[in-house]
Amino acid sequence: MSHPADTPSIPLAPEVLRNATLPDGRRADIHLADGRVTALVDQPDKADRLDTGRGLDSGRRPTAGPGSIDLGGALVLPALVDGHAHLDKTLLGAPWQPHPTSATLREHIANERALRAVAGVPVADRATALAHRMVSLGTGHVRSHVDIDPDVRLDGLHALVEVREKFRDRLGIQIVAFPQSGVVTAPGVADLLDAALSEGADLIGGLDPAGFDEDVDGQLDIVFGLAERHGAGIDIHLHDGGVTGTRQLRHIAQRTAALGLGGTVTVSHAYALGEVDATELDRTATALASAGVAIMTNGPRHSMPPVLRLRDHGVRVFAGSDNIRDTWWPYGTADMLERATVIGLQGDLMTDPELRHAASMITDEAAAALGLTGYGLAPGCRADLVVIAARGVPEAVAAHPRRLLVLHGGRVVGPAPETDFPEFPALSVTGGDAPAPQGER
Numbered sequence: 001m002s003h004p005a006d007t008p009s010i011p012l013a014p015e016v017l018r019n020a021t022l023p024d025g026r027r028a029d030i031h032l033a034d035g036r037v038t039a040l041v042d043q044p045d046k047a048d049r050l051d052t053g054r055g056l057d058s059g060r061r062p063t064a065g066p067g068s069i070d071l072g073g074a075l076v077l078p079a080l081v082d083g084h085a086h087l088d089k090t091l092l093g094a095p096w097q098p099h100p101t102s103a104t105l106r107e108h109i110a111n112e113r114a115l116r117a118v119a120g121v122p123v124a125d126r127a128t129a130l131a132h133r134m135v136s137l138g139t140g141h142v143r144s145h146v147d148i149d150p151d152v153r154l155d156g157l158h159a160l161v162e163v164r165e166k167f168r169d170r171l172g173i174q175i176v177a178f179p180q181s182g183v184v185t186a187p188g189v190a191d192l193l194d195a196a197l198s199e200g201a202d203l204i205g206g207l208d209p210a211g212f213d214e215d216v217d218g219q220l221d222i223v224f225g226l227a228e229r230h231g232a233g234i235d236i237h238l239h240d241g242g243v244t245g246t247r248q249l250r251h252i253a254q255r256t257a258a259l260g261l262g263g264t265v266t267v268s269h270a271y272a273l274g275e276v277d278a279t280e281l282d283r284t285a286t287a288l289a290s291a292g293v294a295i296m297t298n299g300p301r302h303s304m305p306p307v308l309r310l311r312d313h314g315v316r317v318f319a320g321s322d323n324i325r326d327t328w329w330p331y332g333t334a335d336m337l338e339r340a341t342v343i344g345l346q347g348d349l350m351t352d353p354e355l356r357h358a359a360s361m362i363t364d365e366a367a368a369a370l371g372l373t374g375y376g377l378a379p380g381c382r383a384d385l386v387v388i389a390a391r392g393v394p395e396a397v398a399a400h401p402r403r404l405l406v407l408h409g410g411r412v413v414g415p416a417p418e419t420d421f422p423e424f425p426a427l428s429v430t431g432g433d434a435p436a437p438q439g440e441r
Contacts, residue, residue, distance in 0.1 A: 013411050016068040017385075019043065020076040023359075023377065023393050030076060032383045035410040039379055071387055074404055075396055077359070078377045079140025079384035080336040081366035084235075084268050084296045084320025085130075087144040087163065087173075088156040091326050093129035094121040100327060106212075109180060123159040130324060131163060133334045135170050136414040138386030138403045142171065143235070143320070143370055145178035145205055148192050154199060161200040170413045172384075174370060176235045178205035183222050184213040190222045197230040206236035210244055216251060224255050233264040233371070235296075238272070241303065245272025246284040253284075253291035262292025266369060268320070270295050273310065274303030281309065289314035294369040298322040299343035307347045311357065318366035319343055336362040337388070340397045355394035383410035 017030040022040065031039040091097055102110075127144075134142060146156045157177065164173040177196035179189050183206065193204060204226045209219040227234045236252065238245060249267060256265045267288075273281060273295070288295065294316040297305050310317050321339050324332030340358040343349070349358050367375040374382040387405040390396040406414045 010069060010405070010412060011067055014067060014069045014407075017076060017387070018068050018070045019073055020071045020387070021073050021391065023075075023077060025392055027073065030377075030385075032407075032410045035383055036374070037377065037379055037381050037383050040377075069405070071404070073391070075388045075390045075392060076377065077138075077386050077388060077393070077396070078363055078367070078375055078381070079386055079406070079408065080138045080362050081318075081370060081372070081375075082134065082139050082142040082321050082334070082336055082339075082362075083266075083318045083366040083369055084298060084322055085134075085142050085144045085334075086146075086178075086323055086326065086328075087127035087130055087142075087160055088123050088146045089326040089328070090126050090130045090324050090332075091121075092133065092324065093126045097327070123156050124162055127160060127163045128166065130334060131167050131171055131173075135167070135406060135408075136403070137333075137335045137337075138388070138406050139334065139336055140172060140384040140386070140406070140408055141174075141367065141370060141372055141375075143174040143176060143203075145176040145235070145237075146201070147180040148177045148189065148196050148201075149179065149181035150186055150188055150192075151181070153192060154196055157196050157199060157201060164200075169411070170408050172372070174202045175200060176203040176205045177201035178237070179207055182207060182213045182219075184215045184218040190226075193222070193226055194229075197226060197232055201232070203227075203233040203235050204230070206234070206238075208238060208240050209236075210248055211240040216248060220251065220255060224259060224261075227261065227264075228259060233266070234261070235266040235268055238267050238270050241272050241275050243272070243276060243280060245270065246276055246280055249273070249284050249293075250287045253287040253293050256293050257291040263294075264371070265292070266294045266296055268296040269300065270297070270305050271300065271303045273305035281306070282313070285310050285313035285315050294318060296320050296369070297343060298339065299346045304343070304346050307343065307349070307361070308354070308357070316365055316369055317361060318369045319361040320366075337396060338400065341400070344397060352394040355397045358397050359393045384408050 015032055020028055020030050022028055027043040029041045030037060144160060146160050160175050167173060177193050179193060183189050197204060204223055206219055206223045209216040213219045223234060238248060240248060249270060252267060256262060295305050295310060296318055298320050305317060307317050319339050321332060321334055323329040324334055340362050343361060344355060344358040349355060385407045386403055388396050389402040389404055390399060403415055405412055
């Protein structure tokens with residue numbers, strides 16, 4: 001993409017984002033300094049119309065002046081947050097692999113072990129390819145689980161710690177030490193998880209205490225014990241369905257409350273919440289809300305937690321992408337707005353207020369669940385922002401809009417044509433696949 005010679009280049013660290021549409025629909029200029037939002041200056045005369053001939057109406061990218069970018073009415077959101085990913089599992093950056101079929105969780109794990117031995121592309125390279133894609137689509141923060149098991153040990157963790165450092169100026173990465181092969185039934189895993197929390201992991205994970213380890217108390221004793229010892233958060237995968245799953249959810253809530261860990265514990269997937277009757281659901285939701293246990297959903301292909309009902313009970317529910325083109329799923333784009341669409345369709349979120357709630361699951365609710373500080377779009381917040389070719393939040397969720405600009409710490413990190421941003425040669429305006437920039441392959 002080229003521009004006339006007299007068109008100013010987009011400033012890498014803009015002082016003002018002009019003519020922005022804010023999440024509440026207001027039109028304002030967003031002032032930035034030292035990596036933070038310093039002021040929102042309303043433009044009430046432009047609140048109900050878009051500038052034509054520039055910006056998103058004409059299909060052109062935002063225009064620039066000295067120290068400022070005119071967004072032409074494009075929507076600005078705080079950076080998108082992916083609350084659950086697996087950077088170490090992705091096959092992006094490797095040749096296409098046919099999806100292996102499997103009937104059980106253990107078969108999935110065995111298939112993954114077999115393929116990762118022959119993938120041919122190191123974990124760090126594949127994770128880097130996925131991280132670039134996330135940045136280009138407006139994700140500013142991600143929580144990634146990394147396998148810790150007797151086979152891979154801490155190798156995947158060390159690779160993701162390297163990627164986290166490489167991307168620290170573009171993407172915040174939290175790492176969960178994830179016992180993909182179980183805790184109690186996998187010899188040595190408890191010690192490996194302990195070591196992982198000393199060597200770069202931010203949180204401790206778990207996996208189906210009943211369905212996989214067949215020892216709820218045994219697994220949770222280890223997980224909660226390590227969290228307490230290291231001062232770490234907890235994020236447990238729970239696929240177990242029905243009342244088996246909801247009993248475990250209440251057990252997790254009870255331990256969370258007893259240890260005063262509210263706000264630091266997440267249960268990912270929690271399919272059981274979409275499979276039980278109203279009495280069992282309400283009983284479990286009340287326990288989760290009281291203890292401060294959050295639920296992550298990716299809008300799965302089968303049962304999904306009832307988002308609005310849980311919200312009404314006071315349970316924080318947020319979103320993640322989960323698997324992205326790996327042995328678990330051949331699908332996944334790393335686009336969190338698309339993920340909000342999937343959740344909206346699966347959860348029957350149709351009205352504008354419901355679409356706004358879907359958006360909150362990839363912004364405010366996810367940021368709160370991850371414990372992010374200084375997040376948001378208000379004076380004093382970090383200038384981690386995404387500019388979207390939409391007129392408002394509901395349209396952003398429903399219409400698959402382009403990302404026009406992405407800022408992290410007040411600096412533009414994507415999408416951007418090479419002619420304007422020579423230090424970002426791999427990023428594209430449409431946010432598609434991008435190889436790593438030179439020096440990062």
